[in-house]
């Protein structure tokens with residue numbers, strides 16, 4: 001456990017998580033358990049899948065984003081039934097709740113599941129049931145964000161977008177926004193231009209993974225296409241003008257410090273430009289990304305930031321309040337969460 005004197009303050013600080021992939025919460029234990037239950041054969045040509053321990057050990061050595069994504073997409077093949085998706089989400093929310101999360105906006109990747117023959121409706125019904133359970137049993141507020149995948153042909157994303165529109169899931173409040181993720185460098189930066197233009201016309205909330213491995217032009221392209229926040233975004237630091245614009249326009253970065261280290265985007269959490277963003281007035285939240293793969297849930301990420309950057313109680317207050325302000329929730333819920341932060345901070349001043 002983290003030994004920092006502010007640990008108790010940080011653990012109890014009311015948190016919002018905005019960047020966690022539900023499929024990234026699939027632990028090696030659960031992969032093997034679901035593979036056995038669902039009759040799914042794990043890859044036989046990769047020694048990493050020989051045992052739970054071998055898989056966990058392989059996760060210690062991701063060479064880069066694409067190396068991680070290979071295991072991430074293989075692992076999720078064990079998810080078959082609606083209850084598999086619901087249980088996975090429920091597992092995450094319980095852990096998040098115990099880490100002090102009061103509001104969570106979670107990503108999911110339908111395309112790869114659909115490619116395995118799982119219907120869109122099964123995926124959404126399962127994840128959404130997990131969200132509902134977290135709301136009723138844990139008092140969390142939740143938001144589900146559908147992600148388009150950059151390593152697949154854009155036609156596959158177009159088909160999914162049509163299915164999403166036809167489902168009415170946005171109007172129903174089942175899905176609250178759209179994002180994109182997967183391989184950054186390689187596919188065209190603006191590959192989802194048409195989808196995002198259409199979604200903007202319909203006032204659908206948009207986010208995008210950008211500036212993780214890719215340079216700051218991936219961020220400017222995502223903003224040009226209509227992204228209202230940026231997932232990761234650490235390479236914003238390369239472009240001071242863009243950074244000014246991001247600060248002025250209240251565009252939040254959903255930063256994932258441990259993920260950045262595990263995927264070799266930075267050498268250490270100290271290299272994640274937390275202080276530079278604070279000084280420049282760039283809003284950011286701190287998140288886990290794929291906690292089961294990186295061995296760090298949200299509180300571990302907060303602690304890693306504290307170890308490396310030594311924020312004060314008042315600086316943490318700014319981080320926590322910005323996370324609430326930029327959440328995709330009604331003002332009444334924001335007011336409730338802000339009050340909880342004020343009450344918590346008061347005990348440590």
Ligand code: HPA
Pocket residue numbers: 021024065072181182183209212259289290
């Ligand atoms: N980057 C891009 N795609 C992803 C990530 C990430 O960090 N995690 C899961 N999908």
Ligand code: ZN
Pocket residue numbers: 019021181209231289
């Ligand atoms: Zn991510």
